[in-house]
Amino acid sequence: MRVGLFITCFNDTLFPGTGRATVEVLERLGVEVDFPFEQTCCGQMHFNTGYQREAIPLVKRFVDVFSGYEAVVAPSGSCVGMVRELYGRAAELAGDRGLALRVAELQPKVYELSEFLVDRLGVTDVGAYYPHRVTYHPTCHSLRMLGVGGKPKRLLDNVRGIELVDLPQAEECCGFGGTFAVKNADTSTAMLSDKMQHIKSTKAEVVTAGDNSCLMHIGGGLARGRSGVEAVHLAEILAAGSGERGSS
Amino acid sequence: MARNERDAATAAPDAFSGGNKRDTPPFEVTAKVALADNQLRRNLGKATQAIRDKREAAAGEMPDWEELREAGSAIKTRVMRHLDEYLVQLEDSVRRAGGTVHWARDAEEANGIVAGIARENIGEEGTREVVKVKSIATDEIKLNEHLEKEGIHAAETDLAELIIQLAGEGSSHILVPAIHKNRAEIRELFMRELGLGDLSDEPEVLAEAARIYLRRKFLSAKVGVSGANFAVAETGTVCVVESEGNGRMCTTLPDTLVTVMGIEKIIPEWRDFEVFMQTLPRSSTAERMNPYTSFWTGVSEDDGPREFHLVLLDNGRTEVLADEIGRQSLNCIRCSACLNSCPVYDRVGGHAYNSVYPGPIGAILTPQLAGIGSSPGADSLPYASSLCGACYEVCPVKINIPEVLIHLRGKVVRNKQDNGGAKAKLDPENVAMQTLAKTFSDPRLYEASQRAALVGQWPLARSGAIHSLPGRLAGWTSARDLAPVPEQSFRRWWREERGGAER
Ligand code: SF4
Numbered sequence: 191m192r193v194g195l196f197i198t199c200f201n202d203t204l205f206p207g208t209g210r211a212t213v214e215v216l217e218r219l220g221v222e223v224d225f226p227f228e229q230t231c232c233g234q235m236h237f238n239t240g241y242q243r244e245a246i247p248l249v250k251r252f253v254d255v256f257s258g259y260e261a262v263v264a265p266s267g268s269c270v271g272m273v274r275e276l277y278g279r280a281a282e283l284a285g286d287r288g289l290a291l292r293v294a295e296l297q298p299k300v301y302e303l304s305e306f307l308v309d310r311l312g313v314t315d316v317g318a319y320y321p322h323r324v325t326y327h328p329t330c331h332s333l334r335m336l337g338v339g340g341k342p343k344r345l346l347d348n349v350r351g352i353e354l355v356d357l358p359q360a361e362e363c364c365g366f367g368g369t370f371a372v373k374n375a376d377t378s379t380a381m382l383s384d385k386m387q388h389i390k391s392t393k394a395e396v397v398t399a400g401d402n403s404c405l406m407h408i409g410g411g412l413a414r415g416r417s418g419v420e421a422v423h424l425a426e427i428l429a430a431g432s433g434e435r436g437s438s
Numbered sequence: 439m440a441r442n443e444r445d446a447a448t449a450a451p452d453a454f455s456g457g458n459k460r461d462t463p464p465f466e467v468t469a470k471v472a473l474a475d476n477q478l479r480r481n482l483g484k485a486t487q488a489i490r491d492k493r494e495a496a497a498g499e500m501p502d503w504e505e506l507r508e509a510g511s512a513i514k515t516r517v518m519r520h521l522d523e524y525l526v527q528l529e530d531s532v533r534r535a536g537g538t539v540h541w542a543r544d545a546e547e548a549n550g551i552v553a554g555i556a557r558e559n560i561g562e563e564g565t566r567e568v569v570k571v572k573s574i575a576t577d578e579i580k581l582n583e584h585l586e587k588e589g590i591h592a593a594e595t596d597l598a599e600l601i602i603q604l605a606g607e608g609s610s611h612i613l614v615p616a617i618h619k620n621r622a623e624i625r626e627l628f629m630r631e632l633g634l635g636d637l638s639d640e641p642e643v644l645a646e647a648a649r650i651y652l653r654r655k656f657l658s659a660k661v662g663v664s665g666a667n668f669a670v671a672e673t674g675t676v677c678v679v680e681s682e683g684n685g686r687m688c689t690t691l692p693d694t695l696v697t698v699m700g701i702e703k704i705i706p707e708w709r710d711f712e713v714f715m716q717t718l719p720r721s722s723t724a725e726r727m728n729p730y731t732s733f734w735t736g737v738s739e740d741d742g743p744r745e746f747h748l749v750l751l752d753n754g755r756t757e758v759l760a761d762e763i764g765r766q767s768l769n770c771i772r773c774s775a776c777l778n779s780c781p782v783y784d785r786v787g788g789h790a791y792n793s794v795y796p797g798p799i800g801a802i803l804t805p806q807l808a809g810i811g812s813s814p815g816a817d818s819l820p821y822a823s824s825l826c827g828a829c830y831e832v833c834p835v836k837i838n839i840p841e842v843l844i845h846l847r848g849k850v851v852r853n854k855q856d857n858g859g860a861k862a863k864l865d866p867e868n869v870a871m872q873t874l875a876k877t878f879s880d881p882r883l884y885e886a887s888q889r890a891a892l893v894g895q896w897p898l899a900r901s902g903a904i905h906s907l908p909g910r911l912a913g914w915t916s917a918r919d920l921a922p923v924p925e926q927s928f929r930r931w932w933r934e935e936r937g938g939a940e941r
Pocket of ligand 1: 799
């Protein structure tokens with residue numbers, strides 16, 4: 191299977207390691223990956239902040255770049271959420287019926303990484319080794335917009351050496367919310383401080399999630415507080431270790 | 439904290455109607471005041487957490503919960519699509535049952551109608567007073583203040599409403615208006631305002647004190663004022679759902695009853711109650727059945743009020759109705775589940791929203807009723823959310839609040855761009871968004887800007903982390919570090935490893 195990788199502008203620029211890890215995991219499982227250079231950004235930040243006219247060309251670009259692939263995979267729940275849940279609305283706003291049809295055709299082929307591994311490949315053990323105490327934060331968009339449910343946890347459960355601990359109040363928002371963290375910085379910080387307390391209470395060394403935007407926010411807070419807890423993207427944990435898959 | 443800022447954060451908001459200017463401050467300003475109040479955060483956090491857990495259990499025990507949500511949504515959506523017809527039908531049914539129907543375009547008209555009825559029926563002797571059961575629609579139009587100007591006191595009889603009325607504050611929650619207050623605060627208030635001598639802060643003692651005080655009011659009042667949770671178009675039946683029984687006293691003891699309801703509160707048929715009587719109590723107080731549900735249809739001989747008036751309030755609602763995406767906001771049955779599940783509401787409380795409708799539903803309803811562009815406050819509300827979606831998940835009528843928030847943000851930005859003149863175009867956010875949109879629409883420009891970011895950040899990077907950002911982004915680094923931009927972007931790595939188009 192040949193999949194189109196959507197690395198997202200955010201990962202491409204700030205968290206390239208997550209992109210490399212995504213490639214590593216997919217290739218380890220025999221998937222042929224392609225990174226179309228013409229990709230830039232899904233338009234989520236513009237669309238969600240209210241700059242919807244400005245997002246339309248980005249939506250069109252995304253559809254142009256990725257329509258030809260059998261499947262599209264991205265290591266970001268929120269960007270996949272944008273494509274799957276809001277692209278239809280964007281096409282409607284653009285008043286472009288042709289675009290709407292192409293969007294509808296593309297949407298079911300776009301997967302967040304854990305969905306792709308579990309639903310499309312049917313794999314829950316990617317052969318990773320990660321000997322650390324880890325807690326998982328389900329980001330709001332993966333949890334509620336995409337409904338990835340227990341998929342990331344099933345993948346983590348099969349990582350050798352890992353000690354997975356439950357996060358109290360896991361489903362509560364970390365307070366990132368894109369421009370929310372800038373426009374309502376005080377409220378965002380209040381939400382973050384509770385999230386950090388819950389993370390610290392688990393005594394985990396690492397907090398993981400399927401989205402680097404939330405992780406940057408959480409990790410940035412943890413770093414400022416010198417907590418010693420590190421924020422690591424799910425893809426990087428799945429890419430770690432020997433690459434030998436277990437028999438389970 | 440400046441005193442006037444604090445006042446602005448707790449005072450009752452201005453009445454609003456479509457297009458009216460309400461000079462409310464932006465959410466981030468009032469939120470800051472609220473966030474500084476540790477007592478408030480403690481009171482709130484405790485109360486919402488408890489009810490959140492209970493609601494989940496109450497909804498979870500219904501095997502057909504999702505179907506019930508779907509049904510509630512379908513009924514309300516149908517009502518909104520044919521609201522004009524249902525309203526005429528309701529008017530007809532109420533008249534046939536012996537009631538009088540009044541139409542009020544805005545707050546002023548509605549207040550005038552209620553004041554007129556009150557003046558006529560209070561009589562000249564005794565206290566000039568009406569008793570009221572919790573009604574958000576009358577808070578929306580500031581009925582109490584209006585009556586006060588006419589020399590008529592509106593005595594709130596819902597316990598929580600009474601508390602905030604005595605405290606001179608606005609409501610901070612649509613179901614538990616005094617949620618921001620704890621027992622000790624309430625005890626002090628009662629002792630001071632009701633002149634009751636020493637009280638303990640046991641809930642029973644406080645409730646008993648209120649009961650004695652209110653009983654006198656119920657027995658003397660000639661006019662009762664109520665809101666409505668539902669009105670049945672088919673039969674003309676009005677319904678109030680409450681948990682103390684005080685509402686029932688208000689609607690049955692006085693000779694004259696005036697009900698003020700927003701035009702969206704209609705349900706088509708009696709049997710539609712089946713759905714809402716299951717979803718509303720479970721969503722709001724996590725109860726299987728609501729304690730006091732009162733129904734009345736017009737007037738009846740020797741039972742209840744002799745006169746019944748129904749005031750149908752528009753106050754901006756027909757404009758909301760005209761917006762295809764925003765319209766679903768009118769489906770709200772005011773259960774307050776979205777408030778209790780909202781992490782933003784949870785931290786800042788209701789006053790920060792500067793509206794009688796706080797929380798997620800307020801963030802979409804207030805700017806629509808007041809009008810986009812009517813005040814900095816209204817325009818800031820669609821941004822008072824991290825778009826986490828918890829509100830949508832719990833809403834018993836499936837209002838897609840995040841969808842409406844994003845839609846309204848689009849309207850706020852478009853309004854600024856199209857009507858804000860040169861100043862709006864030069865707004866730093868607008869400039870940044872335009873530049874980014876241009877950059878993202880061209881992969882070459884985009885890659886060039888990645889390199890520029892790498893160079894541009896150097897003055898900010900300290901010991902491997904960025905501790906402070908300039909300008910509008912300073913809020914970000916006030917509490918978080920930012921990792922520096924890595925040397926090699928993903929696309930550069932891919933090109934170097936795998937080859938590909940050279941730029
Ligand atoms: S929007 Fe939904 S959850 Fe919120 S108060 Fe209204 S009905 Fe309840």
